[in-house]
Amino acid sequence: xxxxxxxxxxxxxxxxxxxxxxxxxxxxxxxxxxxxxxxxxxxxxxxxxxxxxxxxxxxxxxxxxxxxxxxxxxxxxxxxxxxxxxxxxxxxxxxxxxxxxxxxxxxxxxxxxxxxxxxxxxxxxxxxxxxxxxxxxxxxxxxxxxxxxxxxxx
Amino acid sequence: xxxxxxxxxxxxxxxxxxxxxxxxxxxxxxxxxxxxxxxxxxxxxxxxxxxxxxxxxxxxxxxxxxxxxxxxxxxxxxxxxxxxxxxxxxxxxxxxxxxxxxxxxxxxxxxxxxxxxxxxxxxxxxxxxxxxxxxxxxxxxxxxxxxxxxxxxxxxxxxxxxxxxxxxxxxxxxxxxxxxxxxxxxxxxxxxxxxxxxxxxxxxxxxxxxxxxxxxxxxxxxxxxxxxxxxxxxxxxxxxxxxxxxxxxxxxxxxxxxxxxxxxxxxxxxxxxxxxxxxxxxxxxxxxxxxxxxxxxxxxxxxxxxxxxxxxxxxxxxxxxxxxxxxxxxxxxxxxxxxxxxxxxxxxxxxxxxxxxxxxxxxxxxxxxxxxxxxxxxxxxxxxxxxxxxxxxxxxxxxxxxxxxxxxxxxxxxxxxxxxxxxxxxxxxxxxxxxxxxxxxxxxxxxxxxxxxxxxxxxxxxxxxxxxxxxxxxxxxxxxxxxxxxxxxxxxxxxxxxxxxxxxxxxxxxxxxxxxxxxxxxxxxxxxxxxxxxxxxxxxxxxxxxxxxxxxxxxxxxxxxxxxxxxxxxxxxxxxxxxxxxxxxxxxxxxxxxxxxxxxxxxxxxxxxxxxxxxxxxxxxxxxxxxxxxxxxxxxxxxxxxxxxxxxxxxxxxxxxxxxxxxxxxxxxxxxxxxxxxxxxxxxxxxxxxxxxxxxxxxxxxxxxxxxxxxxxxxxxxxxxxxxxxxxxxxxxxxxxxxxxxxxxxxxxxxxxxxxxxx
Numbered sequence: 006x007x008x009x010x011x012x013x014x015x016x017x018x019x020x021x022x023x024x025x026x027x028x029x030x031x032x033x034x035x036x037x038x039x040x041x042x043x044x045x046x047x048x049x050x051x052x053x054x055x056x057x058x059x060x061x062x063x064x065x066x067x068x069x070x071x072x073x074x075x076x077x078x079x080x081x082x083x084x085x086x087x088x089x090x091x092x093x094x095x096x097x098x099x100x101x102x103x104x105x106x107x108x109x110x111x112x113x114x115x116x117x118x119x120x121x122x123x124x125x126x127x128x129x130x131x132x133x134x135x136x137x138x139x140x141x142x143x144x145x146x147x148x149x150x151x152x153x154x155x156x157x158x159x
Numbered sequence: 160x161x162x163x164x165x166x167x168x169x170x171x172x173x174x175x176x177x178x179x180x181x182x183x184x185x186x187x188x189x190x191x192x193x194x195x196x197x198x199x200x201x202x203x204x205x206x207x208x209x210x211x212x213x214x215x216x217x218x219x220x221x222x223x224x225x226x227x228x229x230x231x232x233x234x235x236x237x238x239x240x241x242x243x244x245x246x247x248x249x250x251x252x253x254x255x256x257x258x259x260x261x262x263x264x265x266x267x268x269x270x271x272x273x274x275x276x277x278x279x280x281x282x283x284x285x286x287x288x289x290x291x292x293x294x295x296x297x298x299x300x301x302x303x304x305x306x307x308x309x310x311x312x313x314x315x316x317x318x319x320x321x322x323x324x325x326x327x328x329x330x331x332x333x334x335x336x337x338x339x340x341x342x343x344x345x346x347x348x349x350x351x352x353x354x355x356x357x358x359x360x361x362x363x364x365x366x367x368x369x370x371x372x373x374x375x376x377x378x379x380x381x382x383x384x385x386x387x388x389x390x391x392x393x394x395x396x397x398x399x400x401x402x403x404x405x406x407x408x409x410x411x412x413x414x415x416x417x418x419x420x421x422x423x424x425x426x427x428x429x430x431x432x433x434x435x436x437x438x439x440x441x442x443x444x445x446x447x448x449x450x451x452x453x454x455x456x457x458x459x460x461x462x463x464x465x466x467x468x469x470x471x472x473x474x475x476x477x478x479x480x481x482x483x484x485x486x487x488x489x490x491x492x493x494x495x496x497x498x499x500x501x502x503x504x505x506x507x508x509x510x511x512x513x514x515x516x517x518x519x520x521x522x523x524x525x526x527x528x529x530x531x532x533x534x535x536x537x538x539x540x541x542x543x544x545x546x547x548x549x550x551x552x553x554x555x556x557x558x559x560x561x562x563x564x565x566x567x568x569x570x571x572x573x574x575x576x577x578x579x580x581x582x583x584x585x586x587x588x589x590x591x592x593x594x595x596x597x598x599x600x601x602x603x604x605x606x607x608x609x610x611x612x613x614x615x616x617x618x619x620x621x622x623x624x625x626x627x628x629x630x631x632x633x634x635x636x637x638x639x640x641x642x643x644x645x646x647x648x649x650x651x652x653x654x655x656x657x658x659x660x661x662x663x664x665x666x667x668x669x670x671x672x673x674x675x676x677x678x679x680x681x682x683x684x685x686x687x688x689x690x691x692x693x694x695x696x697x698x699x700x701x702x703x704x705x706x707x708x709x710x711x712x713x714x715x716x717x718x719x720x721x722x723x724x725x726x727x728x729x730x731x732x733x734x735x736x737x738x739x740x741x742x743x744x745x746x747x748x749x750x751x752x753x754x755x756x757x758x759x760x761x762x763x764x765x766x767x768x769x770x771x772x773x774x775x776x777x778x779x780x781x782x783x784x785x786x787x788x789x790x791x792x793x794x795x796x797x798x799x800x801x802x803x804x805x806x807x808x809x810x811x812x813x814x815x816x817x818x819x820x821x822x823x824x825x826x827x828x829x830x831x832x833x834x835x836x837x838x839x840x841x842x843x844x845x846x847x848x849x850x851x852x853x854x855x856x857x858x859x860x861x862x863x864x865x866x867x868x869x870x871x872x873x874x875x876x877x878x879x880x881x882x883x884x885x886x887x888x889x890x891x892x893x894x895x896x897x898x899x900x901x902x903x904x905x906x907x908x909x910x911x912x913x914x915x916x917x918x
Binding site (some may be wrong): 013021023027030034050052054057088089090095097116118119122126132133134135137145152 | 401406484
């Protein structure tokens with residue numbers, strides 16, 4: 006099960022935070038800070054897996070992260086998920102964002118955080134992987150966006 | 160009131176803030192605006208306001224006042240409203256707030272909505288944060304949607320069902336009929352989530368597991384199609400057809416095949432196929448291969464397949480990608496117990512990973528290396544591990560040192576090698592060894608009788624170099640105290656004996672006492688060592704002087720020792736040689752209680768109390784039984800605190816006469832665990848020893864004896880007579896003097912009976 010999905014930039018500013026287990030607001034912010042602290046210390050050429058910090062479950066949970074330009078994409082998972090599989094999932098997520106936003110960059114994530122949530126909702130549900138086919142995800146998201154647009158026109 | 164600003168506008172404004180305080184101000188202003196807008200019950204802009212609230216929530220500002228507004232949005236007819244409303248519910252609400260129950264009705268309606276996207280939103284929210292009450296109410300709707308032909312909804316319903324089962328396990332049965340034809344779906348999304356659902360059900364219930372075992376052939380078929388089918392643009396990821404689904408199926412197969420021969424048999428072929436055919440140039444291929452290996456190791460696969468799996472892991476170890484190396488080491492660690500020999504073949508690669516720059520890989524490699532050490536490779540492995548200990552980060556040193564000690568203890572090829580290894584650890588990582596290693600090492604050294612001279616010489620030399628590493632210093636001072644005579648007499652066989660005089664040795668030990676680097680514990684060790692040398696060296700006067708100086712030390716511990724040792728020199732000098740004699744060989748029994756005694760009326764009890772001791776029940780033992788004096792030890796755990804061991808000593812005098820000059824001395828080493836010795840003189844009530852009635856009986860005995868009765872009847876008569884004759888004043892006297900009697904008994908006890916010695 007995926008416990009949390011976090012996106013933050015090189016200075017630790019959160020760009021997306023989605024928790025699939027309940028924590029209080031303070032704890033959530035603490036987790037983001039702690040995760041940033043752990044992940045930013047890492048060198049470029051070490052492996053992408055880290056034991057989780059104390060707050061988010063300690064040694065049973067792993068942090069699997071990827072660093073793209075100015076953003077860190079971090080998935081916090083427990084032992085039932087395959088580490089290599091999650092790495093691929095992050096890749097698929099980023100490629101989907103790329104397709105939806107046309108060469109996605111940090112600014113896109115900043116100004117369209119609700120859209121990113123919608124895309125993520127089509128990929129991961131309740132901490133479990135829902136859909137991994139990029140085209141399928143994009144089709145669904147586009148259809149829903151069209152529905153929204155048609156309502157606005159009314 | 161002007162229209163509330165858009166989300167984008169807010170974000171732009173916040174980004175212009177240059178300090179945290181500025182940002183907070185902007186946010187507070189906007190929060191106030193949002194609050195008043197909410198109060199006006201404005202439907203048009205509610206959506207916008209909640210979106211802004213969610214953004215502020217992500218930045219870490221409180222947003223709970225928007226919870227009810229989310230509910231209003233969910234109840235709206237517009238899709239835009241519902242979308243933000245449900246998102247808000249997922250981010251802001253949880254089952255701890257009563258508010259969330261209000262959603263139940265809305266979700267129920269939306270699950271039956273005509274638009275599939277609305278149904279999708281409802282399923283998503285229920286699947287993310289539905290409480291057990293909500294799940295119970297809505298499980299029926301979810302089950303209905305699980306049977307729909309709409310694949311978009313079906314896959315969401317499957318994951319929602321997983322959540323329901325997690326919250327309310329009793330409802331699992333309800334979803335069983337719907338699972339019947341889940342696997343015949345063509346849509347990969349549905350297949351994927353169905354496999355997740357089946358996995359969850361199998362993991363939770365052994366009955367389900369048995370039921371679903373018959374699906375193994377179908378799963379094997381699906382997997383085969385995925386591998387054999389040609390390029391499929393829909394599901395292709397880096398040249399492999401839907402790797403995520405492959406991984407999921409492999410995982411389910413793992414669960415189904417575990418401890419079941421038939422299922423494992425059915426999977427053997429496909430697993431071999433996947434293992435040999437998968438492209439490993441990209442990460443996706445490796446993910447599948449990794450999952451295959453884990454499955455092979457977990458089910459009852461044939462040995463050929465297992466060797467294949469371990470060889471794949473071995474290949475992973477040589478891969479350039481650190482991630483692959485990391486997962487390989489993790490899996491090898493899991494399999495090293497069951498397939499030890501196969502993993503041994505890759506030992507050299509694993510040992511090379513110790514030199515990797517990556518911290519996570521180093522840790523895994525270290526754990527795995529320790530698991531691989533055995534009697535055959537101990538020398539080579541230890542060399543590598545000691546080199547690692549030298550150069551590794553401090554966070555590893557404690558674990559590595561403990562591992563080295565354990566391995567050395569199990570597989571040491573010779574005593575000399577063992578002691579050399581320990582010395583190496585103490586000198587390189589001395590400050591990181593655990594507290595309990597010091598008593599363990601002392602015990603090891605004591606038992607290697609033939610190595611005493613060599614050991615003390617090496618430790619002495621180490622002390623000359625460096626006195627900052629406390630465990631090393633403690634062990635060394637203990638050794639010098641015990642075997643100082645061997646050091647001075649230059650008796651070493653193993654290596655060139657060094658020339659050292661008594662004064663030099665005492666200089667070193669006194670140096671430890673005054674050094675700032677020594678901890679109080681170390682100082683205690685050195686003082687005791689100096690004292691012990693008084694029976695082994697000839698320069699007693701110097702030792703006497705040192706001991707008397709510390710009699711006024713500020714350190715209470717040191718002061719107490721010095722005072723007791725002083726007393727040894729003065730009043731108890733006749734006992735000194737016996738007390739400070741060489742420690743005998745300690746047998747390491749299962750309970751780690753070492754007992755030995757030295758004849759006469761003096762015993763030494765040397766306890767190493769550690770957790771092993773406390774976890775075992777120790778039967779009572781008779782320590783001494785001679786000449787009418789019997790001493791028994793019983794061991795039990797204190798009530799209510801089971802972490803305290805209570806040792807009770809029962810001393811019984813079965814002779815006619817009193818026993819005097821009863822001296823008990825206990826030698827108690829300093830250990831890292833709390834040891835508090837409380838001497839409770841257990842004098843049971845109704846004990847004849849201090850019962851004043853006994854005095855009365857004695858009085859009667861004396862009087863009757865004076866009458867000299869000749870037979871039983873006369874005895875009886877005289878007893879009755881004399882008993883009546885005893886005046887009341889005699890009894891009164893006994894009662895009056897009872898207090899004085901008690902206090903003098905206690906005085907005697909504390910004066911003559913108990914002295915505690917610490918080594």
